[in-house]
Every structure is written in structure tokens, then in C-alpha cells.
Amino acid sequence: MRSKINIIYISLSGNTKNFVERLSDYLKTTKGVTVESMNVKDLKGETFPVKEPFVSFLPTYLSGGNGVQTGNKEVLTTNLGDFIAAYDNYQNCYGIIGSGNRNFNKQFCLSARQYTERFGFPMVGEFELRGTSRDIERIAESILQHQENFLVSAEIGSQNSVGGK
Ligand SMILES: Cc1cc2nc3c(=O)[nH]c(=O)nc-3n(C[C@H](O)[C@H](O)[C@H](O)COP(=O)(O)O)c2cc1C
Numbered sequence: 001m002r003s004k005i006n007i008i009y010i011s012l013s014g015n016t017k018n019f020v021e022r023l024s025d026y027l028k029t030t031k032g033v034t035v036e037s038m039n040v041k042d043l044k045g046e047t048f049p050v051k052e053p054f055v056s057f058l059p060t061y062l063s064g065g066n067g068v069q070t071g072n073k074e075v076l077t078t079n080l081g082d083f084i085a086a087y088d089n090y091q092n093c094y095g096i097i098g099s100g101n102r103n104f105n106k107q108f109c110l111s112a113r114q115y116t117e118r119f120g121f122p123m124v125g126e127f128e129l130r131g132t133s134r135d136i137e138r139i140a141e142s143i144l145q146h147q148e149n150f151l152v153s154a155e156i157g158s159q160n161s162v163g164g165k
Contacts, residue, residue: 002151005143007037008050008093009057010080016059016099019131026136031144040080047086053094053150055124055143056084060100060111067105074111084119094150095124097139102128122146 005027011017017039024035061076074081084090098112109126116123125142127135 001031001033001144002147003033005033005035005147006050006052006054007035007057008040008054008080008083009037010040010077011057011059012041012061012076015130016057019099019127019136020057022131022133023136023140027140031140033144040083043079043083045079045082047083047089049087050089050092053092053147053154055146056080056093056096056115058096058098058112058115060098060104060107060109062104062107062110065104065107065110067103067107069106072110072114074114077111081115081118084115090119090121093119093121095122095143095146097125097127097143098123099127099129099131 007020009016009020011020020035020037024037027033027035058077058080061074063073063075065072084093096112096115098109100107100109102108108128112123112126115121124146125139127139131139
């Protein structure tokens with residue numbers, strides 16, 4: 001198992017931030033894995049290249065939908081999409097975790113699903129509001145698995161490109 005996970009997320013009212021903090025504690029104490037995390041909200045629109053693999057967390061803030069027919073105007077969280085798009089950072093992103101509120105029905109976690117289509121990385125998990133301890137365990141396992149798959153295919157890719165020279 002790799003000893004570090006990078007998380008790039010956005011949290012406006014603190015639920016996602018709280019989940020990431022509890023997840024970080026869980027990974028450290030049960031798996032010995034260190035988490036480095038960054039809330040894109042604090043960057044105030046600044047972008048820069050990310051050189052290491054990372055996973056993202058995106059709460060859903062949509063305007064205009066009614067929860068039955070889905071709304072599609074992302075508001076307040078677009079800085080995360082801009083950050084992932086900048087410098088092709090999405091190429092180092094191995095997946096996304098969506099969060100939201102199930103009261104929004106079909107719109108639950110919709111923004112994260114929209115990002116999977118926009119950037120081509122997979123959905124790693126979903127949780128509601130601050131999530132339960134079971135969500136933490138489930139999503140920790142899923143992140144570790146997705147990170148491992150991503151790193152193994154990157155290693156195979158680099159071996160092939162060396163061999164092909
Ligand atoms: C204006 C507004 C719009 C929202 N729209 C959705 C939505 O479309 N789908 C959803 O699942 N949750 C929606 N939510 C719920 C948030 O995604 C949820 O509260 C989330 O935990 C907020 O994360 P944060 O505290 O990290 O910012 C909305 C919340 C607000 C305030």
C-alpha cells in the first residue's frame with residue numbers, strides 16, 4: 001500500500017472539509033497512510049500545476065433544478081473544475097467523490113457525475129452531508145484501490161515507453 005494520498009477538494013459550508021478531516025484521521029490511524037489535502041476555496045481562483053496523483057471531492061451546488069428534472073448550472077464550486085482543468089491537472093486526477101443532500105433526488109451528487117464526463121476520470125464514491133463512519137471506511141477503501149490502479153497503470157505506461165525507445 002502507498003503511504004500517501006493527495007486530496008484536492010472544495011468545501012463552502014464545511015461538510016466536505018469535515019469529511020476529509022475524519023477520513024484523514026481514519027487513514028492515518030488504521031492504515032498508516034498520510035493525507036495531504038487542500039481546499040480550493042482558500043486559493044481564491046489561483047491555479048498551479050499538480051505534479052502528483054490526487055483524488056477530488058466535490059459537493060453539489062446547482063441552481064435551477066427542481067430535483068426531478070435535473071438542473072445543470074453549477075454554482076459556487078466552479079473553482080474546483082477550473083483548477084482541475086488548468087495545466088491539464090485532470091491527467092493526475094484518478095477520480096472524484098461527490099457529496100450532496102438526498103433531498104435533491106436526481107440531482108444528488110450530480111456535479112461530480114458531470115465532472116466524470118467532462119474529465120474522463122471515474123466516480124470513486126458518494127456520501128450525504130458529513131457522511132457516516134461507514135462512509136469513511138467505504139470511501140477510504142475505494143480511494144486506496146483507485147489510487148493503486150492508477151499508479152500501476154502509470155508505471156506500466158512508463159515501462160512501455162522506455163522499452164519502446
Ligand atoms: C444553494 C445550494 C444548492 C444545492 N444543490 C444541491 C444539489 O443540486 N444536489 C445535492 O445533492 N445537494 C445540493 N446541495 C447540498 C450540498 O451539496 C450539501 O449541503 C453539501 O454537504 C455541502 O458541502 P460543503 O459544506 O462542503 O460546502 C445544495 C446546497 C445549497 C446551499
